[in-house]
Amino acid sequence: MKIHREGYLYILIATVLWIGLGWLAAHFIPDAFFWLTALITFILFLLWFWVVAFFRMPVRNLVHGEDKIVAPADGKVVVIEETFEPEYFNDRRLQVSIFMSPINVHVNRNPVSGVIKYMKYHAGKYLVAWHPKSSTENERTTIVIGNDNGDILMRQIAGALARRICFYVKEGDEVKQNEEFGFIKFGSRVDLFLPLGTKVDVKIGDVVKGGVTIVAHNR
Numbered sequence: 001m002k003i004h005r006e007g008y009l010y011i012l013i014a015t016v017l018w019i020g021l022g023w024l025a026a027h028f029i030p031d032a033f034f035w036l037t038a039l040i041t042f043i044l045f046l047l048w049f050w051v052v053a054f055f056r057m058p059v060r061n062l063v064h065g066e067d068k069i070v071a072p073a074d075g076k077v078v079v080i081e082e083t084f085e086p087e088y089f090n091d092r093r094l095q096v097s098i099f100m101s102p103i104n105v106h107v108n109r110n111p112v113s114g115v116i117k118y119m120k121y122h123a124g125k126y127l128v129a130w131h132p133k134s135s136t137e138n139e140r141t142t143i144v145i146g147n148d149n150g151d152i153l154m155r156q157i158a159g160a161l162a163r164r165i166c167f168y169v170k171e172g173d174e175v176k177q178n179e180e181f182g183f184i185k186f187g188s189r190v191d192l193f194l195p196l197g198t199k200v201d202v203k204i205g206d207v208v209k210g211g212v213t214i215v216a217h218n219r
Contacts, residue, residue, distance in 0.1 A: 004107060006166055006183045007055025014051040018044040050102075057107060062178045062211040066147075069111045069198070069216040070177060071208040072154055073190040075100040080204055085193045087142055088118050088153055093193040096200060096215055098208060100188045108156060108182040108190060109211045112218070114147030116173045121165070141167050143181060149218040153193035156184055178211040194218075 022041045029037045063070050079097035121141050139158035144151050156165050167182040199217045
């Protein structure tokens with residue numbers, strides 16, 4: 001297992017807090033309250049461990065295939081519905097949304113190979129990721145990948161805890177399936193907008209893994 005580069009600073013901060021506050025507790029809390037020192041040190045360790053776990057990148061056998069649309073993120077499928085997409089397509093699409101909790105792996109991967117035809121970052125609010133207006137009012141990015149099978153729109157949406165969306169692609173880039181296109185820190189959502197008639201292979205409530213779970217087939 002690797003640690004994602006986005007986590008280096010946070011892990012350093014968590015390590016300094018764990019060691020520094022633990023040292024202060026050990027030196028300034030009277031020996032009679034040893035249990036309090038131990039409790040503080042344990043809580044700080046749990047915080048450090050969670051930060052390290054959040055930025056983990058487990059080794060996986062990634063799934064590939066021109067006819068496959070692979071999950072762009074870890075999490076739970078919370079939406080599968082036909083909806084109107086106003087930013088790029090300006091018509092109706094099949095939306096599949098994956099909610100990423102703070103304990104999920106937060107690497108975002110390309111669901112297909114192709115060319116980045118559209119990329120835009122939107123600053124915004126930090127409503128909870130499942131809020132109906134989060135997809136239009138929260139901080140978010142919109143990324144469209146095009147190939148011979150058509151165009152797929154991905155939208156990274158920040159949540160109440162997620163305060164920074166990272167993205168590593170720009171318009172015109174050629175990308176490969178399962179390569180990283182971004183990262184969202186501390187809880188969020190990723191939406192896919194697929195052509196109507198796309199065969200969806202997941203259902204609401206399914207737990208998916210980025211780069212591994214086949215969300216849909218485009219043929």
